[in-house]
Amino acid sequence: MKILDYQNLVHPGLLHTVTKHHPLYSDLASEINILYVQEKDHCGIRIGMDQSANVTLTIHPIIRPSERDKYILYHEFGHIADRLNPYFGYNHEKRLNLSQAQEECFMQIWNVFIDARLHHHGLFRLPPGGEVDIVVDGTKYRLPRTEVSTYLLEASAHLSQRGIRKPGALVTGIWNYPTRFLTFEDLLAPLSY
Numbered sequence: 001m002k003i004l005d006y007q008n009l010v011h012p013g014l015l016h017t018v019t020k021h022h023p024l025y026s027d028l029a030s031e032i033n034i035l036y037v038q039e040k041d042h043c044g045i046r047i048g049m050d051q052s053a054n055v056t057l058t059i060h061p062i063i064r065p066s067e068r069d070k071y072i073l074y075h076e077f078g079h080i081a082d083r084l085n086p087y088f089g090y091n092h093e094k095r096l097n098l099s100q101a102q103e104e105c106f107m108q109i110w111n112v113f114i115d116a117r118l119h120h121h122g123l124f125r126l127p128p129g130g131e132v133d134i135v136v137d138g139t140k141y142r143l144p145r146t147e148v149s150t151y152l153l154e155a156s157a158h159l160s161q162r163g164i165r166k167p168g169a170l171v172t173g174i175w176n177y178p179t180r181f182l183t184f185e186d187l188l189a190p191l192s193y
């Protein structure tokens with residue numbers, strides 16, 4: 001893996017550690033061709049990969065990595081780990097055919113699946129502070145971001161707003177059984193398409 005980080009956003013040693021020793025894929029670094037690192041914009045943190053195994057990580061500058069920063073890197077590379085895992089069965093063509101709401105639901109469910117496994121490996125970290133407003137059944141609740149229950153409720157609320165039925169059971173089921181491996185198709189199954 002060759003790193004191209006022109007703005008020096010993330011220490012290369014940290015990128016090597018996360019990709020060499022990722023809990024969801026034994027040696028991600030050897031599968032990645034070029035890793036491009038670019039600064040986060042209004043679209044937020046994300047990761048992508050092309051057909052030549054070139055990966056683009058879009059992220060905030062990480063000078064002195066906090067535990068939360070390290071978790072974020074493990075999370076983003078978790079998407080790459082799953083895409084490279086033949087058992088996951090990632091299908092990019094199928095994904096491109098999803099509606100915007102379906103894509104958002106798919107990403108939400110995939111994020112919880114990645115976080116559940118990182119939590120199982122002791123790498124998941126909640127934000128260090130802050131509050132979030134979540135609407136459940138028409139009632140708005142202001143909840144601390146520092147609780148797992150808030151994290152799970154926020155994921156459920158996003159799915160509920162996009163028409164997923166019984167999102168709470170779906171999200172807690174994934175969270176509570178991190179060793180049950182789900183495939184790309186399993187993650188799409190709750191979506192009506």
Ligand SMILES: [Zn+2]
Binds near residue numbers: 075
């Ligand atoms: Zn994600």
